[in-house]
Amino acid sequence: MRIVVCIKQVPDIAEMEKMETDPETGNIIREGLPAILNPFDEYAMEEAVSWKERNGDEVIAVTMGPPQAEDALIKCLSMGADQAILLSDRQFAGSDTIATTWTLAGAIRKIGDVDLVLCGQQAIDGDTAQVGPMLAENLHIPQITYVSRLVLEGKYITTTREVEDGYEVVRCKLPALVTVVKGINIPRVPTYNSLSEAMDKEIPVWGAEDLDIEKDRLGLPGSPTAVTRVWTPESRSQGQVLRGEPSELAKQLAEVLLNPLQN
Template identity: 50%
Template sequence: MEIIVCVKQVPDTTEVKIDPQTNTLIRQGVPSIVNPFDKNALEEALKLKEKHGGQVTVISMGPPQAAEALKECIAMGADEAVLLSDRAFGGADTLATSRTLAAGIKKLGNFDVILCGKQAIDGDTAQVGPELAEHLAISQLTYVSKLDITDGVVRVEREHEEGYEVIETTLPVLISVVKSINEPRYASIKGRMKANRKEVPVWTAADVDVNLDEIGLKGSPTQVRRIFTPQQRVQGEIIQEDTARAAVTRLLTKLNQAKII
């Protein structure tokens, strides 16, 4: 089974700061980590490999230092890694990012399963996975908390607010997972030694089939105009009276005084 895992290097959320001029994350001097949900996706990929055999390849789009995140994935058990890195990719929104990742995956060749975390903790959009599936014209299953693949049939439990759904589809498929699906393993000493020796190939815009007008900032239909902290709500008042009628009367009086009714 050929499995691809999309990962992202993100700032440690305890250290996030915003540049007030550009409305973008300040990454200089901020510790970076592998997006936690992507570690769950990688763990599930490794479990599929242990059950079905095959290969796990991790892919990421980001600056050169994102190679460290990919090496961490190799230390956990991934076989191969590819970094998409080019100034032309910079400033991308989710749509432009998914186009770039799709181009990289197409260059990798055949695959059976693509696994993603449900969302990145720096953007929290949960859009890249579904958009990627659309670019590749494959089925997608999102918010997956349980996964089984048997004889080419994919069966999942999908979380939602009122419980879960059981859904089936066939390969190839893109699956985004939630935190409850597993507990990511720790990297072994042998895995870290392998990762230290591994050279992560870097593909630029010239190495993949992309339209330069559809990637990076130029290819992003959405842009951040302003980031601000919402005004704190004024704490409400609890009306306490001896009877319900008295409480209602007092409430109506206050609403009238505030010109709400």
């Protein structure tokens, strides 16, 4: 069985304050920011690799991004991916979620015979959770999102899908796409040896010419949405500081809680 894990390199959130945006396109300038593998994608990687260890599946990590996104793929290799592919081309620049999906789908079709596509539930920079379902649609395969438990049995998967008021058990024949939540597993920490082995592996780079996709589906021209304005919201400032005896504090808080509209 062949599993493709779609991953994204994201900026480290703790460094957010430093970033800038392109005044013309409104897109974020990523250069100079420390980057990490999207935390949700680590769970997707772990899930794929743990099934590989049980069933001998083949695991391929794929990302679309700038050349330095290779670092995130090295992490995937060190976690146990058999192969990693970087989709990088100037023509991919400025992609919104739908254009990203066209590129990823092109790569997955080129890889061929993929049984299961795994994604993190969302990336921590955009937080949209859109790429998974859009990719599934593009590939004409079913999707199961927000999965906290995944069981592979031959050509079928049984999943537990987390919803607001409980969970659903969803069963599906492969091929399918699954997006995973944090609770699904505990990702392994790569060892020094696995990391150094991963660094020696070659990571092929595929550009627009390598994928069978019409040009107007890619990058900025292929993106129906456009960011027209970006701004930093006024940061919250401290209101009142309350000190004193617990019973006094409780009285003041009760006032606030019982009359929230007056505050």
